[in-house]
Amino acid sequence: MENVSNSLGFGAASxxxxxxxxxxxRQEAAMxxxxxxxxKVNEHCFDKCVPxxxxxxxxxxxxxxxxxxxxxxxxxxxxxxxxxxxxxxxxGKSGMF
Amino acid sequence: MDSPTTSLDQNLDLSKLSPxxxxxxxxxxxxxxxxxxxxxxxxxxTDVCWKKCVTGSIRSGKLDKSEETCAxxxxxxxxxxxxxxxxxxxxxxxxx
Numbered sequence: 001m002e003n004v005s006n007s008l009g010f011g012a013a014s015x016x017x018x019x020x021x022x023x024x025x026r027q028e029a030a031m032x033x034x035x036x037x038x039x040k041v042n043e044h045c046f047d048k049c050v051p052x053x054x055x056x057x058x059x060x061x062x063x064x065x066x067x068x069x070x071x072x073x074x075x076x077x078x079x080x081x082x083x084x085x086x087x088x089x090x091x092g093k094s095g096m097f
Numbered sequence: 098m099d100s101p102t103t104s105l106d107q108n109l110d111l112s113k114l115s116p117x118x119x120x121x122x123x124x125x126x127x128x129x130x131x132x133x134x135x136x137x138x139x140x141x142x143t144d145v146c147w148k149k150c151v152t153g154s155i156r157s158g159k160l161d162k163s164e165e166t167c168a169x170x171x172x173x174x175x176x177x178x179x180x181x182x183x184x185x186x187x188x189x190x191x192x193x
Contacts, residue, residue: 017110017111017114018114018118018121018122021111021122022122022125025125025126025129026129029129029132029133029136032133033133033136036136036137036140037140040140040143040144044144044147045155048151048154048155049155064154064155066158067155067157067158068155068158069158070158070159071151071155071157071158071160072143072147074158074159074160074165075143075146075147075150075151075160075164075168076139076140076143078160078165078168078169079139079142079143079146079168079171079172080139080143082169082172082173083135083138083139083142083172083176084135086172086173086176087135090176
């Protein structure tokens with residue numbers, strides 16, 4: 001039977017329920033992550049790029065948005081690297097977390 | 098997009114899984130939950146540190162050096178603060 005997972009090329013969901021659950025979980029995690037990122041980018045970049053909303057989004061504002069988005073993602077990566085590094089370090093120290 | 102839950106319900110009979118598969122699946126869920134928790138923390142930390150470190154107007158798609166350093170420090174100090182709070186709470190608990 002054709003379903004979302006199958007149509008996305010994730011293989012026989014009905015034959016292997018374990019793989020189907022795994023894919024479902026992965027997909028939902030990716031979705032949540034993406035939604036979260038979009039929400040934050042929009043919030044912060046709207047703040048930065050559209051101080052005074054006009055009748056339409058100007059080309060300058062659009063450029064600002066794409067740059068801001070790239071910048072936000074760069075910041076996300078820096079934070080992620082630093083956070084994970086720190087967690088691992090603390091983990092090695094005390095076994096907390 | 099189709100509702101994910103519907104496609105799950107239609108195709109999955111988890112009672113048919115072998116004990117080994119069940120255990121594997123359980124471990125997978127534990128790992129994924131942890132990943133999701135960490136990702137969640139990264140989102141909220143980025144939120145906090147963006148506010149602190151990216152104060153000027155957007156001039157390019159890259160973080161400049163000082164913003165990058167600031168973001169890294171921001172994460173470390175936030176965690177320091179977190180540990181300080183936990184330690185102090187513990188101390189308070191031990192006093193009473």
